Amino acid sequence: MFKKSKLRGEFFMQGDIACAEGAVSAGCRFFGGYPITPASEIAERMAYRLPLLNGAFVQFEDEIASMASILGASWTGVKSMTASSGPGISLKAENIGLGMMMEVPCVIVNVQRGGPSTGLPTSWAQADMMQARWGSHGDYGCIALCPKNPQEMFDLTIVAFNYAERYRMPVFVMTDAIVGHMTEKVVVPPVDEIEIIDRRYTDKKPDDYLPYAVGDDLIPDFAKVGDGYRFHSTGLTHDERGYPDMTEHAQLTHAVRIVEKVKKHADDIILLEEKGVEGADVVVVAYGITARTVVPAIEMARKKGIKVGLMRLITAWPFPTKRIRKLAGEIAGFVVPEINLGQMVYEVERCAGGQCKVKSLPHPGGGIHKFETVLSAIEEIAHAK
Amino acid sequence: MQNEICCESPIIAGTAEPETNIQHPMEGLLRMDRMPHIWCSGCGLGSVVTAFVEGLKKAGSDFDKVAVVSGIGCTGRVAGYINLDSFHTTHGRAIPFATGLKMANNDMTTVVISGDGDLFAIGGNHLIHAARRNVDINVICVNNFIYGMTGGQTAPTTPLQARSSTAPYGNYEQPFNLVGLAAAAGASYVARWSAMHVRRLADSIAVAANKKGFCFIEVISPCPTVFARKNMGGTGLDLLKSFGERTVIDHDADPTKIPIGMNDEIVCGNFINEDRPTYWENVQTGIRDAVDKENVYWKNL
Amino acid sequence: MKYWETPFGMQKPQVVSGHINILKDRCKGCSFCIDLCPRQVLEYSTDFNEKGYHSPVVANLDACTFCGLCELICPDFAIFVVETNPKEAALVQEK
Numbered sequence: 001m002f003k004k005s006k007l008r009g010e011f012f013m014q015g016d017i018a019c020a021e022g023a024v025s026a027g028c029r030f031f032g033g034y035p036i037t038p039a040s041e042i043a044e045r046m047a048y049r050l051p052l053l054n055g056a057f058v059q060f061e062d063e064i065a066s067m068a069s070i071l072g073a074s075w076t077g078v079k080s081m082t083a084s085s086g087p088g089i090s091l092k093a094e095n096i097g098l099g100m101m102m103e104v105p106c107v108i109v110n111v112q113r114g115g116p117s118t119g120l121p122t123s124w125a126q127a128d129m130m131q132a133r134w135g136s137h138g139d140y141g142c143i144a145l146c147p148k149n150p151q152e153m154f155d156l157t158i159v160a161f162n163y164a165e166r167y168r169m170p171v172f173v174m175t176d177a178i179v180g181h182m183t184e185k186v187v188v189p190p191v192d193e194i195e196i197i198d199r200r201y202t203d204k205k206p207d208d209y210l211p212y213a214v215g216d217d218l219i220p221d222f223a224k225v226g227d228g229y230r231f232h233s234t235g236l237t238h239d240e241r242g243y244p245d246m247t248e249h250a251q252l253t254h255a256v257r258i259v260e261k262v263k264k265h266a267d268d269i270i271l272l273e274e275k276g277v278e279g280a281d282v283v284v285v286a287y288g289i290t291a292r293t294v295v296p297a298i299e300m301a302r303k304k305g306i307k308v309g310l311m312r313l314i315t316a317w318p319f320p321t322k323r324i325r326k327l328a329g330e331i332a333g334f335v336v337p338e339i340n341l342g343q344m345v346y347e348v349e350r351c352a353g354g355q356c357k358v359k360s361l362p363h364p365g366g367g368i369h370k371f372e373t374v375l376s377a378i379e380e381i382a383h384a385k
Numbered sequence: 386m387q388n389e390i391c392c393e394s395p396i397i398a399g400t401a402e403p404e405t406n407i408q409h410p411m412e413g414l415l416r417m418d419r420m421p422h423i424w425c426s427g428c429g430l431g432s433v434v435t436a437f438v439e440g441l442k443k444a445g446s447d448f449d450k451v452a453v454v455s456g457i458g459c460t461g462r463v464a465g466y467i468n469l470d471s472f473h474t475t476h477g478r479a480i481p482f483a484t485g486l487k488m489a490n491n492d493m494t495t496v497v498i499s500g501d502g503d504l505f506a507i508g509g510n511h512l513i514h515a516a517r518r519n520v521d522i523n524v525i526c527v528n529n530f531i532y533g534m535t536g537g538q539t540a541p542t543t544p545l546q547a548r549s550s551t552a553p554y555g556n557y558e559q560p561f562n563l564v565g566l567a568a569a570a571g572a573s574y575v576a577r578w579s580a581m582h583v584r585r586l587a588d589s590i591a592v593a594a595n596k597k598g599f600c601f602i603e604v605i606s607p608c609p610t611v612f613a614r615k616n617m618g619g620t621g622l623d624l625l626k627s628f629g630e631r632t633v634i635d636h637d638a639d640p641t642k643i644p645i646g647m648n649d650e651i652v653c654g655n656f657i658n659e660d661r662p663t664y665w666e667n668v669q670t671g672i673r674d675a676v677d678k679e680n681v682y683w684k685n686l
Numbered sequence: 687m688k689y690w691e692t693p694f695g696m697q698k699p700q701v702v703s704g705h706i707n708i709l710k711d712r713c714k715g716c717s718f719c720i721d722l723c724p725r726q727v728l729e730y731s732t733d734f735n736e737k738g739y740h741s742p743v744v745a746n747l748d749a750c751t752f753c754g755l756c757e758l759i760c761p762d763f764a765i766f767v768v769e770t771n772p773k774e775a776a777l778v779q780e781k
Contacts, residue, residue: 001668007686030489032481048683051672056488060481061514069485070479072454076490098475225470225486226493228449232416232465234473243419244473309471405705409766410757425762426714426739431761528726581722583758622717 002029003053013186015150015179016041016083019109020156021048023081025191028107029055030080032069034062034088038177040110042083061156067092067099067108071111074104075233077149077199077224079161083109086128087118089135094260096170096348097136098235100258103212105164105199109173111180113178122383124177125365127340132172132241135315139255141262143269144172144317146287150184162197162200163269167261168219176339178368205348206230211242213255218261220282266318276302277309281332282381285324285348287313290337292371297374306382316344324351333357333381337369338385357381414438414448416468419561423462427613427621429580429606433527434463436604438584440590447642451494451594454463454483456503459533459608463498463617477508483522492663494523494594501528501542505561509541516570516599517663523593523600526563529608537611544647548615563603565641568657573598575657579605579628581663582653589655598663616647704745704752712764715739719756719765725749728756734768 005024013021020042023031031050033043043059050057056073060066065082068324070080085091089110099106112128114120128135132144143163145156157173166172183334202209211231212220223229236244237251245254262269273291277283282301286294291312303310311327313320324347328334333356345360352358359377363369414525415434441451448469458478465469470493474482479497487495497504504512504526515522530547532538537550542563546555556564568575574596578586586604593600605628607613609621618624628651636654643652662670676684688695706727707778713735720728722743726740727750735741742765750767757766 005686030485032485049686051668052676052683052686056668058484058488059511060484064478065481065484065511065514068474068481069488071474072472072482072485072487073471073489074485076486076493078489080485080489094475095478098478102472225452226450226490230449230471232471232473234465235475236473242416243416360402407768409707409709409763411763411766415763421714421737421762427718428717428761431760431763432718435758435760435763580759584754587758620716622721625718626721670693 002027002055002162003051008188008190011188012183013150014041014042014183015147015175015181016111018150018153018186019083019157019173019175019180020045021188022159023107023153024049024053025154025188025194025247026079026161026354027196028069028079028081028161029053029260030073030078031055031057032060032066032073032082033057034060034066035184036063036085036088038113038180039083039085039088039109041180042109042111051065063088064095067095070106071095071099071102071104074106075225079105079165081107081109083111085111085113086115088279089128089131093135097138097140099170101235102138102233103168103258104170105168105370106170107160107164107173108170109157109175112174122177122288123366125339126176126262126290127343127365129316129338129340130344132174138375139259141169141259142172142317143167143169143262144315145271146174146313147179148291149179150182150186153179154186154188156195157237158196160273162195165199166298167265167269168199168222169258172317174288174313176351177290192373208209209328210240212238213240214257218257218264219381253333262318266298269315269318270320271314272320272323273312273314275310276307277311277327279310279385280307282306282335282378283311283327283331284308284335284337284374284378285313285344286313286318286337287344290339293368294337294374297371297378300371301378301382304379308378308382313344319347319351321351324348325353326353328352330383331356333359333382335359335361335374335377337361338365339363339368349363357384390448392584398578411435411438412470416466421465422466422560422651424459425610425621427607428459429529429604429621429625430460430463430527432580432583433586433604433606434466434585435524437525438467438492441594443587443591444594446494446594450492450497452483454479454486454495454497455510456499458500458503459529460500460527461503476657477511478505478508479503480508480511480522480524484515484520487520487522488665496523496525498525498527500533501526501530501563502532502540505563506541513566513570516567516572516601519571519573519598519661521597521599521663521665523602523603524606525590527604527606528563529606531608531612533608533611537615542645544645545547548646550611550615555570560644562641562644564601564643564656565634568600568640568644570601571661572657573603573661576601576655577603577605577653579625579632579653580607580649581629581632592655592658596658597666598646598661691711694709702769704753704767706750706756707766707768708742708744710735710741711737712762713739713741714735714762714765715741716761718759722759723756724753725751
């Protein structure tokens with residue numbers, strides 16, 4: 001059977017490699033990939049690691065195949081992952097939808113680069129945030145994690161696997177080319193000390209098993225391929241038995257459930273990091289690398305006497321609606337710097353609901369926000385109070 | 386010594402009264418709660434399903450260890466009717482889905498049953514690469530020369546000059562020769578039969594079930610509702626009979642030289658049956674060598 | 687007398703009896719079984735099944751060899767053949 005990873009200690013490690021190591025520590029034993037800058041290093045590391053742990057690494061003929069393959073692999077009970085960048089995720093989108101519909105646990109890493117189309121292959125952006133949420137057609141719930149440094153690439157990949165297994169769905173790790181190609185200290189704990197959540201297998205007998213029957217938590221129990229359950233799963237709207245049921249009733253139960261299950265567990269899923277938010281006048285909402293690049297401007301603003309806090313979205317999706325809505329009633333305004341031309345800022349605006357100002361700080365990618373831009377935005381909001 | 390009976394017909398039909406409580410032999414292997422299936426009267430897909438199950442029975446497969454993966458289309462619905470672990474995936478992606486499944490659990494006999502449009506148009510790249518890798522999966526491609534479910538559009542197999550919804554003046558494109566393509570891409574086992582040859586088809590499926598490597602079986606099946614209607618083909622039965630009449634069985638034929646035309650002969654047979662190391666075997670050998678010789682660093686991680 | 691090979695006609699014939707079960711409401715009337723039967727055992731019924739098709743009926747059971755082609759070719763899993771004493775009479779006579 002699969003071997004456990006023995007890697008432990010402190011390393012000077014690249015973000016992409018930390019991500020791969022996080023996956024290996026989380027128990028990922030199948031990787032389907034396709035080369036793409038800046039995510040190739042993840043596939044390369046997996047090609048070294050997985051075969052020696054009795055797992056499988058396959059470099060497929062395209063991004064579509066790599067996404068489809070991890071769904072197939074996950075049905076055998078093996079934790080599986082793929083990694084790509086924006087153009088690849090565009091191709092994977094259809095099968096991401098299949099994963100959501102079939103409720104297959106898996107992890108998709110998106111090392112974001114500038115777009116649209118081929119865009120900036122060797123440079124970065126955070127412009128796929130909405131693609132992660134709405135990329136595949138139809139409605140589905142989405143979980144996306146945004147690491148800010150190589151250590152988090154390791155840690156949040158493990159969290160992503162835990163979420164995928166717990167909630168039975170594809171989970172995104174939304175990083176970018178800066179974090180992916182950044183080399184920093186990464187602490188890899190012994191694999192036995194890492195908290196791992198595995199998917200909940202059914203305890204029913206094959207005759208009684210219904211693949212999509214759910215209890216209060218809205219998450220169906222899993223049955224592995226090859227265990228005699230002889231179940232059917234389809235990308236069509238289906239009933240509890242997994243059989244196609246193209247009726248309004250089935251859509252009301254199944255399609256609604258795959259959205260509702262994320263909403264229902266949102267409080268357990270959402271991870272936020274807040275610094276100086278209590279009592280602040282201005283809150284900077286940032287995620288990923290932007291949450292690091294704006295720190296000097298925040299510190300300078302504080303020196304100038306402005307009460308400014310930083311809220312870092314560790315999970316971009318589901319969006320922390322309740323928290324932002326509550327904060328909006330207490331502060332003068334939000335500043336939302338992001339390396340795209342305005343994506344998550346609309347979520348912040350939606351949650352603020354006109355209770356406070358929301359200032360977008362867009363950046364098209366290939367660079368980071370200038371110190372002065374962020375500082376002047378904070379000052380603008382603070383002075384407008 | 387004189388024989389007791391020596392008649393023209395050595396087999397005498399009995400006349401036992403039909404028993405009403407006996408189940409159809411397919412009962413346990415089909416999802417009977419989903420019957421009747423969606424396929425039209427005169428479609429050959431039901432026959433292919435029977436032949437598939439018959440083939441697995443002949444091969445002695447453990448039914449709990451067989452997974453069926455389908456794509457989209459009329460044939461894509463096969464997975465939904467077979468009572469095994471079955472998956473109805475996205476259009477054209479049945480092969481990579483099955484590859485992932487097989488690579489993650491090598492004990493499974495993984496069978497892809499899908500149509501010509503699914504496997505050779507939108508999924509053409511996956512097919513040739515799976516054949517090139519020699520992944521240990523079986524692909525049964527049901528070729529009805531047309532896109533049936535969407536209403537009879539031109540498929541990559543539609544013969545030259547045949548009419549379809551999107552070729553109202555006849556098809557201008559050269560069709561793919563499916564067995565030729567699979568053979569050229571490196572499949573270990575290549576066969577072609579029609580839905581008429583159910584027994585031979587079941588035998589081929591049985592051989593493929595126990596064979597290592599990428600096995601490809603093309604099954605020519607009648608589509609009465611669109612292909613026959615658009616091409617004056619009569620009923621499904623007429624089309625099926627014409628496939629039977631046009632068939633020439635030649636196991637030694639070169640699969641790359643036997644395309645199917647509108648009214649030409651159809652060469653059927655088991656064309657290729659070779660043993661090549663599979664992808665899985667190559668991975669295992671490669672890792673064993675690497676672990677034996679070097680890479681001590683990676684081995685200890 | 688022992689034969690190296692049982693001469694043609696000396697083998698005790700295989701007496702097979704059985705019946706053809708037709709699940710007539712599953713039938714979609716494609717007539718594969720009727721037309722492809724090598725011994726023309728089946729024919730169309732005169733009445734309709736619940737789907738409105740003429741399902742097959744056994745017209746000439748005596749001609750049936752229970753080859754099972756109808757069972758294999760039926761696309762709707764609506765017909766199957768059961769042998770009631772399969773092959774038990776297939777004994778080679780020796781002297």
